[in-house]
Amino acid sequence: MTSSDAPAVVWFRDDLRVSDNPALRAAVDSGRPVLPVYVLDDSGGGSRALGGASRWWLHHSLAALDASLRKRGSRLVLRHGDGAAEVEAVLRRTGAGLLAMNRRYSHGEQEEDHRVRRAAEGLGVEVSEHTGSLLHEPGEVLNGSGERFAVFTPFFRALTAAGQPREPLPAPASIDGWEGSVHTEDLDALGLLPTHPDWAGGLGEEWTPGEKGAHRRVDDFVAHRLARYADERDLPAAEASSRLSPHLKFGEISPYQLWHRVQNADAPADIRTKFLTELGWREFDYDLLESHPHLDTVNVHREFDAFPWADVDDRVLHAWQRGRTGIPLVDAGMRQLWTTGWMHNRVRMVVASFLVKNLRYDWRLGEQWFWDTLVDADPANNTAQWQWVAGSGADAAPFFRVFNPVLQSQKFDPAGEYIARWVPELADLDAKGRHEPWTVDGVDYPAPIVDLKRSRQEALDAYQRMRD
Known part of the structure; x- marks a missing residue:
């Protein structure tokens, strides 16, 4: 095998796209034949094992990526096992000359990438790493004392003061695919889709995973929702959210593409900034993840280690998970999550507060449930948001x-439209009845599992005990 035959291996992870993919671009520009690889790693050695909803999304996103690569003359090799070991095996089998990858930021992912770098260097393989999933490298945005920001607003101000993010890279028109033989798994054999039972019907109705689906959703958001975003983003019935979070999570669209698309949209500057601030929170959360590598299990403020959580009643926890708490907005949100794999952000805060404060259950229980049921379950955002509420x-x-x-x-669903959609047993009631069905006789709906006023006071008392 000559050096020109030695392929450039592109290790796809949370960047399942061909446009604005710096690692893919580097491989194509190297002049070597290109071999794209994805490894499903359930070993726990790198990425946190995906929840059920994310696995459903991944199946369809990988299929879309493979189709896109094949249109350009390449293909996607699928492997299953320890990520570092599988990539090293591919490098050995193919005699690769280059390994290109976009950086990842959780503790386990960084350790895995370090193992791969060492293996590649031992094989004499050049490693090319790139920033493709964030607008900045965590730790680059610092305050005047050279320290990381602990508060979002000055962080975002400093991030934007650094100038506009780079322009997105175009997708390669064609890819010189490596034609050698290397083992690849069948996508169906990876077992990503639910079967017994297949609970994913609502996800399929709601979402189109893949790069094309991501850009169609951006088009729809910019054309029909962006102008309403600032005023209506907190109204769950208004459908003003972008719903781009799962596409960002799987890297079907990059933050650079989204930033410039919104920045160049025909909308007032304050509305555009409002949306871009949400991208800023994503950046802030990844800074937090890198500096707190066990963010999903360890409190950022360690005094909360002493918080007196209530003993868990499995029946109560199950009622929260399945939207049977007797509190309409909570139940609507949890049913939306179970059906579609997504929940409106305002409602996420409400259901999280209810679990952590009214039920006084450890925030980690909620974080784990969201991790399993959200299609946008993200190692930084999901955990940081739970700790934010807690x-x-x-x-x-x-x-x-x-x-x-x-x-x-x-306040945010005054007519109870969102409640009526997701809690249909309340749809025939007037607005007051939808918000407070316990005031209406003969309604087939659970009584509240907790008294809101009393449980609030008990939560505040517990907080005071922790402080004392």
Whole structure:
């Protein structure tokens, strides 16, 4: 095998796209034949094992990526096992001359990437690493003292003061695919889709995973929702959210593409900035993840280690998980999550507050449930948001900010439209009845599993005991 025959292996991870993919671009520009590889790693040695909803999404996203690569003259090799070991095996089998990859940021992922770099160097393989999933490398945005920001607003101000993000890279028109023989798994054999039972019907109705689906959703958002975003983003019935989070999570669209698309949209500057601020939170959360590698299990503010969580009643926890708490907005959100793999952000805060404060259950129980059921379950955002609600995270809401789910639904879903959609047994009631069905006789709906006023006070008392 000559050096020109030695392929450039592209290790795809959370960057399942061909446009604005710096690692793929580097491989194509190297002049070597290109071999794209994806490894499903359930070993726990690198990435956190995906939840069920994310596995469903991954199946369809990999199929879309393979189709896109084949149109350009390449293909996607699928492997299953320890990520570092499988990539090393591919490098050995193919005699690769280059390994290209976009960086990842969780503790396990970085350790795995370090193992791969060492293996590649031992084989004499050049390693090319790139920033493709974030607008900045964690730790690059620092305050005047050279330290990381602990508060979001000055972080975002410093991030944007650094100038506009780079322009997105075009997709390669063609790819010189490596034609040698290397083992690849069949996509169906990876077992990503649910079968017994197949609970994913609602996900299929709601989502189109893949790069094309991501860009269609961006087009729809910019054309029909962006103008309403600032005013209506907190209204769960208004459908003003972008719903781009799962596409970003799987890297079917890059933050650079999304930033410039919104920045160049025909919308007032304040509305564009409002949306771009949400991208800024994603950046902030990844900074937090790198500096707190066990963010999914360890409180950022360690005084919360002493918080007196309540003993878990499995029946109560199950009622929360399946939307049978007797609190309409909470139940609507949890049913939306179970059906579609997604929940409106305002409602996420409400259901999280209800679990952590009204039920006084450890935030980690909620984080794990979201990790398994969200299609956008992200190692930084999902955990950081739970710690934010619990009061234990960086720039978090204070613990004594307890969301009253009835007042929240009255304010942000005044007619109860969102509730009526996801809790249809309340749809025939008027607005008051939808918010407070316990005031209406003869409604086939559970009684509240907890008294909101009393449980709020008990949560505040527990917080005071922790402080004492």
